[in-house]
Amino acid sequence: MLHRPMGTERQAVLVTGSSSGIGAAIVRAFAAEGAYVAVTSTARSHAAGEALAREVGGVYLEADLGDPAAASDLVERAVEQLGGLDVLINNAATTAVIPHDDLDAADAEVWRRILDVNVIGTWQVTRAAVPHLRRSGAGQVITITSTSATRPTGSSIPYAVSKAALNHLTALLAKALGPEVRVNAIAPGLIETPWSADWGEAHEYVRREAALRRSGAPEDIAHACLLLSKTPYATGTVMTVDGGLSLL
Template sequence: MSAPRAALITGSASGIGAAVVRRLAGEGFRVVVNSVTSVGAGRALVDELGGDVAHYVQADIAVLADAQRLVAETVERFGQLDVLVNNAGTTQRIPHDDLEAATPDVFRHLFDVNVVGAWQTTVAAMPHLKATGAGSVVNVSSLAGVRATGSSIPYAVSKAALNHLTRLLANVVGPEVRVNAVAPGLVDTPWTADWDDIRTLVTAMAPAQRSGQPDDIAEVVLSLVRSAYVTGEVWVVDGGMHLR
């Protein structure tokens, strides 16, 4: 019998990442949970799933040595790496017309996590993903990377970069590895807990007439992991908000 497949989900102590962890664990994957500061929440999720199924690693994906250690610990713990979900991300809410507030430092910080972090984690993971012969990377991007919207211009630009990174990587790592992205609209997570203004807008405008739930996104991540003939795609999951 072959060993259970292993998945690394970055930024998975809460929100979308935690939902992906639970969903993949439910499908029989061994899962690695990761966060930077929410160590207690990450360990609690591992306790919930059981130590045979889940393992926690504290690591900041924006730090190269941390990203490399995160991947190394995953392979050490579960013997292989089949799926990488680059979910860890960060933002700052800045009105788009406040150009002065979107400083170069804000750009650098958001790019360090949302783009460089995803890149260096993927590079570290690639030899292991290739070794499986059917590896899959899913990047958690945003509607903000597809449409002129989002919590700030630096955030939206970083997610647009992540979308193009998805296509560029998919172009060179097949056939052993597929690379796709999911681009959520507003999802109810700790990140958006006080975004009631946007939630009201989405509920009023989107065809689905509600904000997204973490499970809505986990469902699509799992679909992309399963879809052996899909690569280089960015899948918008926003209840149809992009139509408005």
């Protein structure tokens, strides 16, 4: 178990869904700044999550955020292992790739799975984290949403709607939890991770059309996360980091 030395300036950071992609880059970025970090994933990526926790001198915790009890239990285990909680990064999410005009494919089961993990899972983790974040004195939440929250794009309609809910949740919680806890979000465009590995055409489109002519790297989002975390007057904001994709 890790315990923060008394009087330490080191932050305790929990990053959900951090065994790969954007979450893993966020873990590395905060660890490089000296934070104690908890890496999480489902059982599917247990080995990768453990390896990353070892690499950064943090801890690994398994939890499927589709299970409401597991979501709140995750926070208690993280606090126990890290010795407190200063920053919660809500990054875990799931999707289904469904063309938006195929309404029958987006059935109630698909909607429930996506909303359970992306919205209710995020809510449960955040709710459990708030008492600890208040105690921190500089507590904050950063949620990874998507540009599909505000544009008619994204891997499926249920996914885009779940991310729109998280953008609004960011505003609602920022108002409810200030001044003790800051709440912000980052809306990535297309980022090169295992999630988007098969989306060749989409990457081609971004390389050809978006202002910065490239898909994002996970480190681009991790960089934005660090920046927001170090911006003490920002709360309730959704920072778009998409290489100009939303300008199209």
